[in-house]
Amino acid sequence: MTNLIDIKGVTHAYKTPNGPLPVLDNLTLSVPEGEFAAVVGPSGCGKSTLTRLVTGLMKPDQGEVWLHGQRVTSPRRTVGMAFQNPVLLEWRTILDNVILPLEIVAGSMSRRAREDRAMELLQLVGLDGFEHKRPSELSGGMRQRASLCRAIVHKPEVLIMDEPFGALDAFTREDLWQTMHQLRAQEPFTAVLITHDLRESVYLGDQVIVLSGRPATTQFVMDVDYPQAGGLREIDGLYTSQCAEMLATLRDQIKIAQGRQPEAAH
Ligand SMILES: Nc1ncnc2c1ncn2[C@@H]1O[C@H](COP(=O)(O)OP(=O)(O)O)[C@@H](O)[C@H]1O
Ligand SMILES: [Mg+2]
Numbered sequence: 001m002t003n004l005i006d007i008k009g010v011t012h013a014y015k016t017p018n019g020p021l022p023v024l025d026n027l028t029l030s031v032p033e034g035e036f037a038a039v040v041g042p043s044g045c046g047k048s049t050l051t052r053l054v055t056g057l058m059k060p061d062q063g064e065v066w067l068h069g070q071r072v073t074s075p076r077r078t079v080g081m082a083f084q085n086p087v088l089l090e091w092r093t094i095l096d097n098v099i100l101p102l103e104i105v106a107g108s109m110s111r112r113a114r115e116d117r118a119m120e121l122l123q124l125v126g127l128d129g130f131e132h133k134r135p136s137e138l139s140g141g142m143r144q145r146a147s148l149c150r151a152i153v154h155k156p157e158v159l160i161m162d163e164p165f166g167a168l169d170a171f172t173r174e175d176l177w178q179t180m181h182q183l184r185a186q187e188p189f190t191a192v193l194i195t196h197d198l199r200e201s202v203y204l205g206d207q208v209i210v211l212s213g214r215p216a217t218t219q220f221v222m223d224v225d226y227p228q229a230g231g232l233r234e235i236d237g238l239y240t241s242q243c244a245e246m247l248a249t250l251r252d253q254i255k256i257a258q259g260r261q262p263e264a265a266h
Pocket of ligand 1: 015016021043044047048049050214
């Protein structure tokens, strides 16, 4: 399997009035095509910075970022983004918000074809019937669903999400997790999800990457062996001993990343 994302020895520091602030330190990670990578790490360690490097919005001081065999040196159109705050445009309907990326990257596509494509996704996430509403008329969970549709409407090679479910209540969040799996089953894409929710990382990830404290480097990588063969993952799987063990391992790694030692095994 080829790697869709290859980050090789990336080091980066922000220039601040008090001198350079090292944020990433020789960070290496790769995501094979079609895989879902969940990235966790202490607050402020450099996770959002990492997303800016992958999308080409920033260039690292050292190291290389590769996307589908091409070195990233400028912003990429083949990347879809979703954030904690859905940033939908209030003067556009939900349908027109979802269509927006197509207006930018698919100039030759007819209005009708764009609408059909957007409606296909809105139906998939259960938002058909709301396409003519404005963002403020929808709940937070519905807005985030619309924002996910917008992020993948143009079939990006990779979807980068920076804590997209962080502002949602627990039940809405779990609904969105399931929607995420449905979307992937319908339209496979490669994904990088930044999250601070370990259950989310295990439920959604094929691999979970733990970053160290700042300056961040890849501290630990776990292949998720979800207790379910085939089909969509079920939330109940999170309550099995298999997941409990994975979560305990990740919790220990986060403690190390935060500069604390894990408790000794009993
Ligand atoms: N544009 C910037 N200029 C200077 N410092 C920044 C800038 N963006 C982020 N930082 C700092 O870099 C560190 C890492 O930030 P960030 O990547 O947002 O971390 P995370 O997303 O893991 O919380 C933080 O200490 C933050 O304050
Ligand atoms: Mg962040």
